[in-house]
Amino acid sequence: MTNLYRAVLSNLLIKPKKAFKLIKRYDLDKYQFYFLILIGITNVIHRDFLKLSDINNNFWPREFVLILVGALIGWVGIYIYSYLIYLTGKWFGGHGDQSQIFNMLSYAAVPGILILMISLIAIIILRVLNFSVADYNVQQHIWGDDYFAIIQTVKYSVNFIAWCHFILTIIGLTVFQGFGIGKSIANVLAALMIIILPIALFVLALRLHHH
Template identity: 30%
Template sequence: MQVEISNSEDSKTLTDKEIFTKIWLSPRKVFKFINDQQYDRYVYLLLALAGIANAFDRAVSRDLGDKMSLWGIIMLCFFVGGFLGWISIYIYAGLISWTGKWLKGEGNSSSILRILSYALIPIIVAMIFLVPQIGIYGKEMFKSDGDITSAGLIPNFIFYGTMILEFVLAIWTIVLCVVAVAEVQKFSIAKSILNLLLPVFLIGVPILIIILWIYSI
């Protein structure tokens, strides 16, 4: 598929392939295209995949391997994460739009959700690394006291190497989110970072106060 950009001085086009390749090193150009053209082609697929990726992260952090089988965890992440995992992203986009208005941002919740879905591509790609990780340690990586050291030198090199790559992709996702919000809100990078953090403080601070109050009783 090829879409024309008609509102620029030079008539340019971006194919689907160019969108998914140039977003890694030329994100500003791609995000401008997505925002200006309201490019929605893969938004819901990307949100579903991002939901699955987030579900696997939560499965590790919540030690689901202590309570569920490996196949149960995988099915839960794919079906619940794919169908419901995007809701948190939807809510976050709405909060970014709301707090962004305090900073004179121009984006609405739909435009922010659209552009964030593409900014999440690195963590979606990072799911590829789950295949060797699960192949090496299986359910152990989802347990609170799982054994993830005894597989041997080469398997451990692969396992921890892929974890490092996952971390790098997570950092790059954050960078892309900053650039994406800066483009859609017409913010500087510093203001974009503030816009991304405000919803976290808006929700996190009251929760922290409630937790501290409960523990003080």
């Protein structure tokens, strides 16, 4: 990894605008698929966190296969999302093309790799402590309980990192689309609405049909 990439990654959280300007200026896309593979693995492990932490769960080979699939297709969701941001960004006069936005989103997702590290550490600790999902009821536990403390720490860490991802996406759009903060937020929301609205209408239609 060259000094330029190291400069980008070291500034991503402390000086994100500077990092995104470097990414745009030098078209730094060499490692984007490595980032996205890790994010794909992260999504699978986070989704099945409690199952993987359960001492009674012998997660080989099913979970291993799911992790491999997540690694292979981890970039698909971000690719689709980048296209929707590109498409809706045109409505607001955005200047970025899809490949640039896709690259920006891959960097904005990099803090999510911390979720992978936190989750793996928590999974190992919980399995060492003989954690069992069948015996665990979150409503009966408090912060003094080891299981509860670990699981809640992971939960709040994930929420914090998710907000970092959102903020980095907004800042990235100010650089790649040439927007202010307000338009960048509108660009993200418009892209999300294209995903959410058809699903909401489909669910509503099903409910009306059953009634």
